[in-house]
Amino acid sequence: MSANLFTPDAQPLAQKPASVRANRGAGAFSTPKARRNYIIIMVALLMLSALATLGLLAYKNPMPFGSERFWLIAERRASAVTAMGVVALSQAVATVAFQTVTNNRIITPSIMGFQSLYTAIHTATIYFFGSAGLIAARNTEMFVFQLVLMVLLSLLLYSWLLTGKNANMHAMLLVGIVIGGGLGSVSTFMQRMLTPSEFDILTARLFGSVNNADPEYYPIALPLVLASTLLIYLNSRNLNVLGLGKDVAQNLGVNHRRHSLFMLVLVSILMAVSTALVGPMTFLGFLVAILAYQFADTFDHRYVIPMAALIAYMVLTVAYFLMQHVFYAQGVVSIVIELVGGIVFLIVILKKGRL
Secondary structure, three states: OHHHHOOOOOOOHHHHHHHHHHHHOOOOOOOOOHHHHHHHHHHHHHHHHHHHHHHHOOOOOOOOOOOHHHHHHHHHHHHHHHHHHHHHHHHHHHHHHHHHHOOOOOOOOHHHHHHHHHHHHHHHHHHHHHHHHHOOOOHHHHHHHHHHHHHHHHHHHHHHHHOOOOOOHHHHHHHHHHHHHHHHHHHHHHHHHOOOOHHHHHHHHOOOOOHHOOHHHHHHHHHHHHHHHHHHHHHHHHHHHOOOOOOOOHOOOOOOOHHHHHHHHHHHHHHHHHHHOOOOOOOHHHHHHHHHHHOOOOHHHHHHHHHHHHHHHHHHHHHHHHHOOOOOOOOHHHHHHHHHHHHHHHHHHHHHOOO
């Protein structure tokens, strides 16, 4: 039998030097060095995240350390840090899972129209009820209403376009883009009818910011995010198979349609919570997903998902700390993140040369 049936270089693996065989692996990481690098990067991210969190909670706290007033101020700041954690976890996990299910690394769950629906809800509120109505609508009932509406929209798309004999993932994505564009056009029309003061209030609300988060939302948001994230992580092995494509997944005994629908429903919940909590952040998930795959050096979702979540949290906390305490421009954090994410998106597109 010809030797080239064993390895591409026409040398059977058993005849290769022991040092070469020792460096080969069939696990999540190709080499022991890749595993060590992953651990080092995770430790570094944990340290940076911990320092940024400590800085946000304690830096420039005017009260003496350990006093009752010090902890009161730290508790108020902890509310914003909690929002950062929820958004980081939601965006990172949802984007990685969505890209795997759709088998496309350059799209994000925002393509399904969550941002446009969020904009349409708030624009319609201020259009019909005025500024007072928009301010009064900042309550738990409105938060739940947005969650339900976003999840129902996604479930409608999934049940319509991903069930039956003619199920088509690309058609679902295209319909999501069209719906998002239609909602955006309706929002733009209503915004043109607003007074300058109403438009200014609406614009401030539409920027993604942790200041939009209310601690009253956390008893609803935290269980949803933690449960969805846990379910996605427990299905990491199925995601690994789904990433190989529909035909390979079916040959390996994985029900591609059922698992894809399940993952997309969880992604919808995560994106709905994140968007309703702080507002739209289009490119945050894309940015951290790209970085996670580069730093993790593996396609195993058991390792990619934790790294993506940690990178997202580190990016948010460090960005807010720098903008708030160094540049004194806290309100532009989301703009800077979206700018950097958009630039990375263009670089990836130009590098690939195609969509």
